[in-house]
Amino acid sequence: MTPFLDWVFRRNGATIDSASLERQIELARSLAREGREHEASRAYSDLRRKHESLEILLEHAALQLELGDHFGAASSATRALELSPGNPKAQQIRDAVLRH
Known part of the structure; x- marks a missing residue:
C-alpha cells in the first residue's frame, strides 16, 4: 500500500483484516495452481x-513473467526492489525480463 493510502486508511479508522487478506492471497495462489x-x-x-507487500509483489511478478506480461513483471519487480533493495528474487525476475 502506498504511504498516502496507508495514511488515508489510518486517518479514517480503516484496517485491513489479516484473515481476509490471507484468504485472498490463498485464492490467488489456488487459481494459479489450477492453471487459471x-x-x-x-x-x-x-x-x-x-x-501492497513484498510477498504479493514477488508472487505477482513471477506470474506475470510466466504469462508473458513482461511490462507488468518488470513493474512489479521494480516496485519490490523499491521496498527491498537488492532482493534476489526481484532482481532475478527483472533480469529475466531484460533477457527477452
Missing part, C-alpha cells in the same frame, strides 16, 4: 490495491 493464471493475476492486482 489470468484470474490469479487479476486477484493479485486486487490484492496489491488493498495491501
Whole structure:
C-alpha cells in the first residue's frame, strides 16, 4: 500500500483484516495452481490495491513473467526492489525480463 493510502486508511479508522487478506492471497495462489493464471493475476492486482507487500509483489511478478506480461513483471519487480533493495528474487525476475 502506498504511504498516502496507508495514511488515508489510518486517518479514517480503516484496517485491513489479516484473515481476509490471507484468504485472498490463498485464492490467488489456488487459481494459479489450477492453471487459471489470468484470474490469479487479476486477484493479485486486487490484492496489491488493498495491501501492497513484498510477498504479493514477488508472487505477482513471477506470474506475470510466466504469462508473458513482461511490462507488468518488470513493474512489479521494480516496485519490490523499491521496498527491498537488492532482493534476489526481484532482481532475478527483472533480469529475466531484460533477457527477452
